[in-house]
Each structure stands twice: as C-alpha cells, then as structure tokens.
Amino acid sequence: MRRIGAVWRKELRVLRGAMMLYAAGALFLAFAAFYFFHMYGFAARDIATVRPFFGAIPPLLSLFVAVLCMRTFPEERRRGTWEVLRTLPLRPGDAVVGTYGAVFTVALGTIALTLPVVLGAGLLGELDWGVVAGEYLAAILLAATVTAICIFVAVGARSQVWALLGSVLVLFAILYAPSAAAEVGLSGQAREVVRAVGMAPRFDDLIRGVLDTADVAYFVVLTAAFLYGAVIRYVSTRREAL
Amino acid sequence: METAHSPREAAVSMQKLERRFASGAGVGPIEAELHYGEVIGLLGPNGAGKSTLMRLMTGFLTPGAGSVRIAGLVPATCGVAPAAAGAWQSGAAARMYLGYAPEDAPLYAELTPREQLTFVAEARDMPRRAAAEAAQRALERAGAGSVADRLNGTLSKGNRSRVNIAQALVGDPRIVLLDEPTGGLDPAQRQLFYELIQELGKELCVLISTHVLGDATAICTRLLVLRDGRLVADGGVNEIVRAGQREQLLVKIRSGAKEAPLEHDLARALGVPVVADSAKARESGVDAAFRIDVASTVREHGQVDTAGGGAAAGRDDAGAAMSGSEVLQERVFDWAVEHGYRIVGMEQVAGDLGEVFRRLTVERAPGE
Structure with missing residues (x-):
C-alpha cells in the first residue's frame, strides 16, 4: 500500500501543476451549470429536481477524465519519466492503481464542486435529498468506471492525442451503445445484450433513485475488469522498442 | 539495501543477453559479470547499444534471448499469465538493488527535486519520514542541495544532471547505473562527480555509460567497450590500452x-x-x-x-x-x-x- 500511496501522491502533485486540469475542471462545471439553469430552465419549472443536471454529467465527466488521463502515462512517455517510473521497484499494480487513484481523486473533487449548484437548487425548491444522494452515488460510480477505462487506454497509448481519442471513443461506445442500437433499429435479443452492456441506461436508473444492486455491481465489475486490463497492458509494454 | 556483499559476488550477470529491434539495432549476445567494488565504464560510439544494455539491466526492456540477473534476480518480465505475479514481485525485488539515472535526466517538471526524490524513496518502500531524509541525503551527496525546493522545470542542465545522479543514489542502492551522467556538468562539478563515484565504487557496483574518454580513464577500474551491440573489449583501462595499442x-x-x-x-x-x-x-x-x-x-x-x-x-x-x-x-x-x-x-x-x-x-x- 505504501508504494501505491507514493504513486498516488506523486501523480496528484503532477496534476496539481497542470494548468490544463484547472481549465478542464472549470469548463466541466460551467457547462453543467449552464445546461441546468439556462437550457433546462430549472427556475421556470414546477418540479424541483436536479436529475437533468446529473443527466448532463456522463459526457462531460467522460471528456474531463479523458483529458486528465492524457496527462498520466502518455505524458510520462513524452517527457521520458516513463523510464524512471518503470525502473523503480514498483509492481505493475502499484503504478496502475496509484495513478488510477490520483485521477479518481481529482474526479471526486470535481464532483464535490457541484455541491453549490445542487445546494442552490435546494434553496430554490424542495429537493428529495434521498434521490440526490442516489444521484451522487451514480456520479461516483460513473467516475470510478470512466477513470478505469481511460487509464486502460492511456497505459498503452503512444501519444496523448491517441489516448484522448481512444478514451473518448471507447467511453462513448459503452455509454451510448443502447441508444445507438435503438436508432439503427436493432431488436430482440441483440438489443437486450447491447442494453445490458451499455452504461447510460444503468446510470439513468440510478439517478432516478432506483438503487439496484445489479447496476452497482455492473459499475464495480467493469471498473475492476478495466483496471486488471490496464495492469496487463502495463506489463506487456516492456516488450516495446523505443 | 544494507546487505554486505563479497566483492567477487556477481552484482549483475549477463548470459547470452540479446535484444534486437525491428530496425536491426540492439545489443548482444553479451556475456559479462559485474561485481561489487568496481567502477565500470561502458564505452561505445552513438548507437553502439549502451542505453539498450542499461535498459535491459534495469528491466525497462526485457531480453529477446539470454538473461540478465541483478543480485541473482530477474529484473523484469513481460509475462501476463496469472503465474507471472510471482515474477512481478521478484522483478520489483531485483530493482530494489538498483539506482538508475537515465540519459538526458528525465524529471517531473511540476515537482521539486525534493518531491521527486522523496517519491523515488517511497517507491523503494521507505516510510515517509525516512524517505524525506533519504532524499535530502542524496541531494546533498550529489551537490544538488541548494536547488532542492525549486521546480525541476526551472533547473539548468547542470542542476538537472545533478538531480538525476541524486535520483540514482536515493535509498542507498547496491548497484548504481548512470547513463551519460556528466552532460551539462562544468569542470568543477565534474571533479566532484569523479570523487563521489570513486567513493561509491569502494563498496558498490557502479556502471557508467559514456563516450567521454576522460570520464572513463579518471574513474573507472574496468571498461566494457561496445560496437554494433557487441562487446569488443572487457578489462582494466591499462589492460585494454596495452592490448589494443x-x-x-x-x-x-x-x-x-x-x-x-x-x-x-x-x-x-x-x-x-x-x-x-x-x-x-x-x-x-x-x-x-x-x-x-x-x-x-x-x-x-x-x-x-x-x-x-x-x-x-x-x-x-x-x-x-x-x-x-x-x-x-x-x-x-x-x-x-x-x-x-x-x-x-x-x-x-x-x-x-x-x-x-x-x-x-x-x-x-x-x-x-
């Protein structure tokens, strides 16, 4: 655990020094708040709910975390510190989990920064705080899974651009596969399979206040699977020519 | 790594070690043993395979054929089967013996030298306070104490080189590998570096890759000369000069x-x-x-x-x-x-x- 902690602290310090992090965080919050208050028109409606606000989070959080992960392993490769990291007495899991932990921490911090928006909405109307708690749980589970997917892509990416493009592609495929399947007219068992692996419907269930253990398990299993995959990719990069 | 070693015990052992890339460049096959109490110069022109050989020793790259062992342990594997978990553990144990300063002093620009070296010490499984002390000791030893709290990204080339050397000394590793370590050092700093290496070489195994012959003759007790990835000479400085003259x-x-x-x-x-x-x-x-x-x-x-x-x-x-x-x-x-x-x-x-x-x-x- 000490080594994982070492990587976690190092990665947080590196991210702290990255201006891109602040810019991406500010954009994430600004877009979410703008959508909620202006486009959705929270104040003009009769229903007091922050569900539309959380509904806007998946694509925004996916982009934010993909930008953060671009700054991890691909950045290490770009500036040569990859060689420092890979020659320290760390086990593959230490490096991957420590880096994952740092990005997840920043993502959690950013989700926490949405509290003023939600509390502000609570002042304007009567919110169901039980549902709000469920919505935050959904956002945290989503952040955990999205981070694992982006770390999986970033470990093997040769450049930051590929890491970003790859992460966005994989994330949006997993998020919106069910909607896409419906659009193209997929039906029957195939549609059910696609719906089962898609992330957005499960996230929507959670923010509606339906706490189904199958949905929670889905996020936990997907996170663990992508993290394990990231460790395997990390190990196999030792074969690479430089 | 406080374990005492016999000077003749192999610190690094390479057997038919080979790694070739698609371009045909690479090293090997190499047979050699490095021992504690030696300062070894790895000489060769650009592209001779010096950095590749060091990367194989550190586990950054895995061999294409043959093997390299650090204090009897394999430094890295790219095996991913469940059974490889033991090898991952063993690789980390092998790298505990190593201190490595890569070529061109790659440092985290957003960290200070103190933060970077503390990270390196913590990665060597040291508790936080001991890690901070080890970082301070290494910085002072390498003459980089005065820049300990400046951001790496603002350091001069000479100071980056000193921090890079300090990085290889954190946690008192028994085997120190330095890849072109003197780039950017002025003559006075170079002299201090020579004295440091001579001091380290009394007990540790120190391998320095260089194409500066002055560095090699000033501090090395043994030379390994590479050409096109192959070892063409291995011996004491005087021995090689006599044989090759x-x-x-x-x-x-x-x-x-x-x-x-x-x-x-x-x-x-x-x-x-x-x-x-x-x-x-x-x-x-x-x-x-x-x-x-x-x-x-x-x-x-x-x-x-x-x-x-x-x-x-x-x-x-x-x-x-x-x-x-x-x-x-x-x-x-x-x-x-x-x-x-x-x-x-x-x-x-x-x-x-x-x-x-x-x-x-x-x-x-x-x-x-």
Missing part, C-alpha cells in the same frame, strides 16, 4: 603548405589512413604532424604484419632485412623528397586510449 610513426614536417592537403597527399602516396595531429604540430612548432599506423601500412602493401615492427617486413637495397617501421620511414622519406618537404622528425610512438578506442569501435578488420 599499436605502434605508430609520428612524422613532423615543415613544408609551407596547409595540413589538410598534405594529409590527403601523404595518405594517397602510402595507400593507408594518415591522421593529422595538430596539437603535436603546434607543440613542436612545425607546419604539420601525422600519425601513421605501422601495421596497417605493412598489411596494406602485402608484407608480413609485424605489429610491433620487429619481424622482417622488407629488404633494403643491399638485401638486408627491414622492420615494418623502417619500410614505412623509407616510403615517407621518398614522398617528402619528391615534393620538396623537410622532415623535421620521425619517431615511433604508442597509441593512447583515444586511438585504441577509435580502432575498437570504428575500424573494421580486413574482410569484416
């Missing part, structure tokens, strides 16, 4: 002509390479000085390769036996007379490490 003829000329055309003209007349030695010319107050390899001259002209010039290489006008050096002197003399140049001196000299290094790493043997 070949007799040369040093010719000093007063001609009124420039050195370069003369060099070209003389090489053409003799049919062998001629090397201008401008420093010797200045020192002797002549227009030009040239070094000519005696053995190559004799070989080039179909005579017996005398190497030392002792055996008969030709016959003079009276039919008496002439050594290789004498044959060469006669040819140079004829050339000078023909062009009206004055030979001020001709003497037999031995090549130095630079000349031996050039021959080991650049020259091709006949038929190669």
